[in-house]
Amino acid sequence: MKNHKRFVVTGAAMTALLAIAACSGGGGGTTSSGSGSSTAPAEPVTINVHTFGGGENFGYDEAVKKWNAEHPNIQIKYTNLTDRFEDVYLPQLLQRLQAGAGAGDVVGIDEGAMGLMAARPQFFTDLGQYGLDSRKADFPAAKWEAGVNADGKLFALGTDMGGMTMCYRKDLFKKAGLPTDREEVGKLWPDWNAFLETGKKFEAAKTGAKFMDGPNTIYNVILFQEAPKNGNLSYFDKNNQLVIESNPAVKTSFDWVTTFSKAGLTAKLQAWSPAWDKAIKGGGFATMGCPSWMLGVIEGKAGPSNKGNWDVAAVPGGTGNWGGSWLAVPKQSKHPKEAAEVVNYLTGKEGHIAAFKEAGAFPSSLPAQQDPEVANLKNAYFNDAPTGKIFSESVAKLQPVFFGEKHAQVKTAVEKVIEGMDQGAIKYDEAWSKFVAAGVKAAG
Amino acid sequence: MTLQLASPPRKAPGRRTAPSRRMARFDLKGVPYLLVSPYYLLFAIFGVFPLGYTLWVSLHDWELAGDTKFTGLANYGELITDGSFWNAVVNTLGMFVVATVPQIVLALMLANALNKRLRGRLLLRLGVLLPLVTSVVAVAVVFSQLYSRDYGLFNWILSWFGVDPITWQNEKWSSWIAISTMIDWRWTGYNAIILLAAMQTIPRDLYEAAAIDGATARTQFWRITVPMLRPTIVFVVFISTIGGLTLFAEPVMFEGNPMMTGGTTGQYQTVAMFIVKSAFRDFEMGYAAAAAWLLFVLILVGTMINYWFTRRIGGAK
Numbered sequence: 001m002k003n004h005k006r007f008v009v010t011g012a013a014m015t016a017l018l019a020i021a022a023c024s025g026g027g028g029g030t031t032s033s034g035s036g037s038s039t040a041p042a043e044p045v046t047i048n049v050h051t052f053g054g055g056e057n058f059g060y061d062e063a064v065k066k067w068n069a070e071h072p073n074i075q076i077k078y079t080n081l082t083d084r085f086e087d088v089y090l091p092q093l094l095q096r097l098q099a100g101a102g103a104g105d106v107v108g109i110d111e112g113a114m115g116l117m118a119a120r121p122q123f124f125t126d127l128g129q130y131g132l133d134s135r136k137a138d139f140p141a142a143k144w145e146a147g148v149n150a151d152g153k154l155f156a157l158g159t160d161m162g163g164m165t166m167c168y169r170k171d172l173f174k175k176a177g178l179p180t181d182r183e184e185v186g187k188l189w190p191d192w193n194a195f196l197e198t199g200k201k202f203e204a205a206k207t208g209a210k211f212m213d214g215p216n217t218i219y220n221v222i223l224f225q226e227a228p229k230n231g232n233l234s235y236f237d238k239n240n241q242l243v244i245e246s247n248p249a250v251k252t253s254f255d256w257v258t259t260f261s262k263a264g265l266t267a268k269l270q271a272w273s274p275a276w277d278k279a280i281k282g283g284g285f286a287t288m289g290c291p292s293w294m295l296g297v298i299e300g301k302a303g304p305s306n307k308g309n310w311d312v313a314a315v316p317g318g319t320g321n322w323g324g325s326w327l328a329v330p331k332q333s334k335h336p337k338e339a340a341e342v343v344n345y346l347t348g349k350e351g352h353i354a355a356f357k358e359a360g361a362f363p364s365s366l367p368a369q370q371d372p373e374v375a376n377l378k379n380a381y382f383n384d385a386p387t388g389k390i391f392s393e394s395v396a397k398l399q400p401v402f403f404g405e406k407h408a409q410v411k412t413a414v415e416k417v418i419e420g421m422d423q424g425a426i427k428y429d430e431a432w433s434k435f436v437a438a439g440v441k442a443a444g
Numbered sequence: 445m446t447l448q449l450a451s452p453p454r455k456a457p458g459r460r461t462a463p464s465r466r467m468a469r470f471d472l473k474g475v476p477y478l479l480v481s482p483y484y485l486l487f488a489i490f491g492v493f494p495l496g497y498t499l500w501v502s503l504h505d506w507e508l509a510g511d512t513k514f515t516g517l518a519n520y521g522e523l524i525t526d527g528s529f530w531n532a533v534v535n536t537l538g539m540f541v542v543a544t545v546p547q548i549v550l551a552l553m554l555a556n557a558l559n560k561r562l563r564g565r566l567l568l569r570l571g572v573l574l575p576l577v578t579s580v581v582a583v584a585v586v587f588s589q590l591y592s593r594d595y596g597l598f599n600w601i602l603s604w605f606g607v608d609p610i611t612w613q614n615e616k617w618s619s620w621i622a623i624s625t626m627i628d629w630r631w632t633g634y635n636a637i638i639l640l641a642a643m644q645t646i647p648r649d650l651y652e653a654a655a656i657d658g659a660t661a662r663t664q665f666w667r668i669t670v671p672m673l674r675p676t677i678v679f680v681v682f683i684s685t686i687g688g689l690t691l692f693a694e695p696v697m698f699e700g701n702p703m704m705t706g707g708t709t710g711q712y713q714t715v716a717m718f719i720v721k722s723a724f725r726d727f728e729m730g731y732a733a734a735a736a737w738l739l740f741v742l743i744l745v746g747t748m749i750n751y752w753f754t755r756r757i758g759g760a761k
């Protein structure tokens with residue numbers, strides 16, 4: 001009897017063990033499988049679209065709703081995974097690519113990582129085989145070329161692009177005795193020198209706020225204006241050699257930031273930190289370099305209570321681009337054909353326009369740019385600013401900028417030095433050598 | 445057990461068949477192992493395997509979702525000449541000392557105070573344990589706000605004395621203090637309770653005898669309490685060492701922007717952050733694995749040194 005009882009216990013323990021084993025075996029979790037729903041007649045396919053971004057991010061809510069209503073057999077499941085690209089989304093995506101499971105059927109990729117992804121053709125579906133090669137005429141050359149990988153295959157299609165404007169706080173400008181109308185504000189700063197002088201005037205008025213957020217937003221704005229003047233290069237040349245020290249674009253941008261910092265114009269804030277968020281909402285600074293997607297970020301972070309406080313003016317120097325994304329289909333997707341169809345839709349005219357309306361993400365698609373819906377669009381949050389017109393003008397003469405494989409790492413490393421310089425942890429006269437050293441180290 | 449096994453099972457040969465005898469043998473010899481196996485299985489999967497695999501990875505130039513190449517000990521060679529790795533080691537050790545020394549002393553004093561006859565003793569004892577139930581991240585978020593440059597409580601208080609706002613993240617000393625206070629706030633009470641529990645096992649008559657001999661409360665504390673607590677202090681120091689050398693959440697949250705650089709010039713980047721940065725920001729898995737192994741060695745050495753030190757506490761005996 002006693003023995004018998006013990007066997008029962010042993011059996012239970014073994015069952016528990018097996019259960020644990022079963023659990024850990026099934027844990028990996030393939031989210032990309034098309035789970036068959038019992039209601040639809042045919043075999044419906046679920047396409048997972050994974051994106052990133054703060055505020056309104058990619059702005060696909062409306063576009064997805066429309067698609068799902070029209071395509072009962074291909075249902076899009078749209079998930080914005082995180083608002084952080086470099087330190088959350090990208091490492092996670094790389095791990096999932098390597099693991100061979102877990103990535104979406106369609107994934108968003110930020111421009112900073114396009115060099116990295118183009119160097120890894122083994123992980124992505126060739127979109128050319130589903131006929132997407134035919135879309136070439138829809139995109140500016142720069143946007144198209146970046147989506148072609150090391151094997152010469154098309155692996156990603158462009159979504160939005162940056163464009164460039166300067167966002168400013170109307171209420172703070174008023175307090176400082178500066179003009180508040182966006183045309184007049186734009187005329188305050190035809191170039192960066194004038195911007196500097198305006199900043200000094202603003203600081204002299206002692207509003208309690210600083211003129212600009214921190215050093216790195218403006219650094220990026222200037223860098224992307226300067227890069228086209230220097231062979232379209234930023235940190236790397238087209239052979240993936242680091243040119244951080246020799247490229248005048250980098251030095252010029254660095255020097256401007258140093259000037260602004262020395263003049264005491266920055267709020268010494270780290271972009272994308274909680275303190276930065278707080279200052280966007282609370283009026284801690286008066287201006288910020290604004291690629292189109294930044295409008296969505298500001299709207300999301302400043303919230304409805306600040307509607308009308310922020311406005312958009314032309315950027316010093318006129319044009320520029322910063323950021324923008326692409327959509328790609330990982331090879332691990334079980335439904336590459338349907339995923340390619342979804343990419344085709346979201347990067348098509350209709351998808352671009354919907355995203356622009358929702359998140360202010362300016363279309364890289366040429367037909368979408370020319371569409372009156374985009375060209376005439378006004379942004380209600382920013383005092384009905386004619387954002388369609390402003391951004392079209394800023395990208396009209398846009399030049400492509402090349403990104404090396406390690407662009408994201410070098411960018412992070414050198415921007416830390418700029419931040420340290422601005423906050424006083426690094427002396428001004430040592431900053432450039434530290435900047436170069438950090439870039440060299442990050443490039444490996 | 446052994447006695448039973450030694451006695452031959454011939455007593456009643458007719459009553460049991462051969463298979464059931466085998467079952468009985470298995471029941472005696474096999475089942476105990478089976479019953480303890482879940483822990484060891486899990487330990488093998490989540491403990492031993494990752495340890496070994498990390499070692500294997502550390503011998504490669506292993507890029508996340510990229511090329512892998514066997515390079516032997518090259519990663520280790522590169523690491524020990526990497527200034528930023530040693531900066532992380534210095535930060536980790538520095539914050540460990542700044543956090544742990546006051547923490548243990550404070551915990552000891554707290555435990556001694558709670559061991560006295562006080563009104564509402566239970567409530568006070570529970571009170572010191574309370575910080576432990578809060579999540580690390582919540583603690584770090586709140587403290588980071590208290591230390592924030594523009595709207596932080598600490599800078600506000602300092603401003604009463606005419607001190608300009610401090611950017612706490614900017615210097616090694618200020619960031620180390622900020623992070624250490626987070627650690628101490630959370631763990632001092634926990635250590636105090638453990639020490640208190642040990643204190644209560646010290647026989648009262650020792651103190652009575654000492655009192656009769658004319659020992660002051662101070663002498664009693666140093667000559668009786670501390671020596672008697674030695675094993676517990678060793679335990680507390682071990683746990684603090686392991687916790688301190690794998691410090692991660694507090695500095696990450698303190699940075700606000702989890703790029704794992706630990707400040708603009710790595711003022712408070714710990715080794716754990718260095719590992720995560722190498723692996724998931726720079727995608728150098730091999731380099732990160734090598735750093736992880738060096739951290740393992742570092743903890744081993746650190747614990748041994750601490751053992752040697754704490755063994756000498758109250759060494760007059």
